[in-house]
Amino acid sequence: MSGRTTIHDVAKAAGVSVSTVSKAVNGRYGIADATVRRVLDAVRELGYESSLVASSMRARRTGVIGVLLADFEPFSAEILKGVGAAVHDTAFDLLAYSGSHQGAGEGWERRSLSRLSGTLIDAAIMVTPTIVNAATEIPVVAVDPHTGRADLPTVESDSFGGALTATRHLLELGHRRISFLGGRPDLRSAGLRDAGYRRALRDAGLPVDPDLIRPGLYEWQTTRDSARVLLAGPDRPTAVFAANDLSAIAVIDVAREMGIRVPEDLSVIGFDDVPEASRRAQPLTTIQQPMRRLGSVAAEMVFSLLAGEQLDELHVTLPTRLVVRGTTAPPPESPGR
Structure with a gap:
């Protein structure tokens, strides 16, 4: 093996997690003797001792x-x-x-x-x-x-890619009037979701209609107020992409109060996949970030x-994925209905 041995190399060689390596080399309880021996054998074989010494010399550990x-x-x-x-x-x-x-x-x-x-x-x-x-x-x-x-x-998660996927899902269902309820303007991730929504519309050859973009701010009441304005208009959207799940749930509640059926009259998609998204009586279609x-x-x-190691990657972006449940469908006028 070339290069400096890391704790990840030891974990791979021993067939255990990084956390188990950390626990084994520090002599902590809770690991089987056979596992400890396997880890320490990997430490010796890979020459990880120097890193262990540097780690053990760290003063005033609180644990x-x-x-x-x-x-x-x-x-x-x-x-x-x-x-x-x-x-x-x-x-x-x-x-x-x-x-x-x-x-x-x-x-x-x-x-x-x-x-x-x-x-x-x-x-x-x-x-x-x-x-x-x-x-x-x-x-x-x-x-x-x-x-x-x-x-x-x-x-961080891939907020831009997730928003692109969310909007494309609605476009593929046949929606053309798609509203976006944005998140907090001070959050970069919220800005990336806005950008992904806009890119998907442009890629589909559709204009970005400012009347269809409203603030949600990740706040329940702000989202409800914006949803009520959007859904009360004469040319209301057929779909809403909300920048997080709690905002999407707020939109669904407002739609129900206004006699608008989801997804028959209005499709709604969120972002996050918080536990409540799948536990509702009508499970929420959303973008799952891990x-x-x-x-x-x-x-x-x-x-x-x-452990005194340099990171392989200083900035990690994890992928998101679409989870289709019960709140998105083709628009009412679509032949696919």
């Missing part, structure tokens, strides 16, 4: 990885589950932290990192942070940062950084 959240909403909750699953079989404990956002001129993340790093946590995963250039002595990975890629390692995988990948990156 805790922090997950810094702006809020405990469905997206961040799923990220947290992914991190938790990755940390479960390791020597690390997990701390979920959502501090005060008052006076956030410097960014809530800086204050949270200042309070926690070095004393309570060994590394941090920031979920949808407003900044990605926080000076800190501990390893930090950002998940779905507001501003996109920067100096810190980042993990939220738990975002968390587990961020955790794996943190494990590598704590």
